[in-house]
Amino acid sequence: DTGVSQNPRHKITKRGQNVTFRCDPISEHNRLYWYRQTLGQGPEFLTYFQNEAQLEKSRLLSDRFSAERPKGSFSTLEIQRTEQGDSAMYLCASSLWDGGDQPQHFGDGTRLSIL
């Protein structure tokens, strides 16, 4: 059973560098979500896609952040000119949305540390 896969698991980078994370959702899932989680807090929504269309972006997603899902399968989240405050766990989730109530299935996340 292949769940949601995220790479890399850990990323350490210097402030000002660009980073890119990848998420491979469960294969038949049409919706893909990105969340950010800081220590001791619950995840906070960043953005989500239905197939290749980005349907919503949170105010948390500044112009340094960009997410894509080019073929409606995997997704990438890029952060440009990283800042100390970007240090967090970045979680990806997917769901098979059919108009009803469906759970989201999460990957193990990418932990980003900014030096």
Added chain:
Amino acid sequence: SQQGEEDPQALSIQEGENATMNCSYKTSINNLQWYRQNSGRGLVHLILIRSNEREKHSGRLRVTLDTSKKSSSLLITASRAADTASYFCATDYVWETSGSRLTFGEGTQLTVNP
């Protein structure tokens, strides 16, 4: 910002005891979901309860939902050391199309002592 609140923030019990966690939220929902997170890992979906449901069971888990009080509770019966984790409630708010963003609480850290 977080829309839900969970209490307690931390709970420590002995193996075999029951654990109850509560969640409150602020506006009307499509559904409410509970997740578990082990340290350094992603979230594992436990149970989803729809706004027109009042109670749901899954194995040792029992979830209740009171939409008039905008609250939910998660009961874990006969707890085990492996249940040690953070537990989050997440709401799918009715102003959103169902299946869009989830809004999470800050979680309850459960420790089950052997």
